[in-house]
Amino acid sequence: GQQVMQIPQYQHVQEGEDFTTYCNSSTTLSNIQWYKQRPGGHPVFLIQLVKSGEVKKQKRLTFQFGEAKKNSSLHITATQTTDVGTYFCNTGFQKLVFGTGTRLLVSP
């Protein structure tokens, strides 16, 4: 079945540093969604990308969909302690597939 690889698995940054997580697929994706899960919480929707090369921003977060629609990235500028959590990408047609997630730890 469809597989989505997400890297890195874990990243520890100092507050103020930037952070990027990548989602890669061997097949063309129809769309991609990003979710954030705080420690002890449930995944919460952040954004959806549909078009090739699409870039969307939410304050310090920048989301990008690759030109070939096989990869996506989430970039956080100047991380804050509130950014701590695990970030997941998600895609699929009827059966939905989540990436394995990137766990972000931010030290003050």
Add this chain to the structure above:
Amino acid sequence: EAQVTQNPRYLITVTGKKLTVTCSQNMNHEYMSWYRQDPGLGLRQIYYSMNVEVTDKGDVPEGYKVSRKEKRNFPLILESPSPNQTSLYFCASSFDRRETQYFGPGTRLLVL
């Protein structure tokens, strides 16, 4: 308040004792699904339902059953739980498969 509810939130049981985890949404969503979350493996879809009486297998359906008799409810049934089903389970719903998924708070299950 629009929400997805799951019950119970925590459950400790023994091998072979049938259990049901309920999931209910009040947003009139058509698409509902169950996931299990395990360390290092992320979220894996167990079953999904496109609408009432329409269910299909996700990536890890073995050992689980579901039913969708009403639009709002999508219970997860473990007929004979085993220790490898110890996990954190999430129910989610959305208007359709490509829309925003709303997750329930999760059910932490321990099978001894």
